[in-house]
Amino acid sequence: QLQLQESGPGLVKPSETLSLTCTVSGGSISSSSYYWGWIRQPPGKGLEWIGSIYYSGTTSYNPSLKSRVTISVDTSKNQFSLKLSSVTAADTAMYYCARHVARIEVNWFDPWGQGTLVTVSS
């Protein structure tokens, strides 16, 4: 079955760029039916959508993070990636990647990766 796995540094210094990769297995990231998304969850808090990407490279970002976020896709590796620039302690969170069904009036995420904790600290 489809599985997603996040990878990347667990510690990032303030003002630097957070970089994570999500590897998709058990299915093709080039499927025409799905987007691929990033969601984060600060410790003890709720979920926040960061953004999503289609295999063609079309992106959709949360306006509150848009100025700092870049999501890219590498179909040859079946991976998509997140870059978040100028991080602060407020960006400390568990970061999840997930397959995103996004159509008119429809949005849901399934399945999710296990998540990776990123701490912003000097």
Next chain:
Amino acid sequence: QSVLTQPPSVSAAPGQKVTISCSGSSSNIGNDYVSWYQQLPGTAPKLLIYDTDKRPSGIPDRFSGSKSGTSATLGITGLQTGDEADYYCGTWDSSLNTVVFGGGSKLTVL
């Protein structure tokens, strides 16, 4: 402060039924389908309900979803201790142009 409002906590006894509400507005729940996620302690969220009232394969029919106007509801019957988790609603907000989630509801099975 989340765009979608959920009760912070709900509780019920084993075997009983519980409902979790998710209140929004005409720019989100009132206009789009709703999804629900279950997050067991220390794990990633898992899709429980999509398109407001549909269950993915493998999700028991003890879980149900509904919507009326700008509010959605998750229902869980025959509560089990294994249902203790955080539950989140989610949808698209056409005014904010973003996916929005509720703040989450912690279910305790007494």
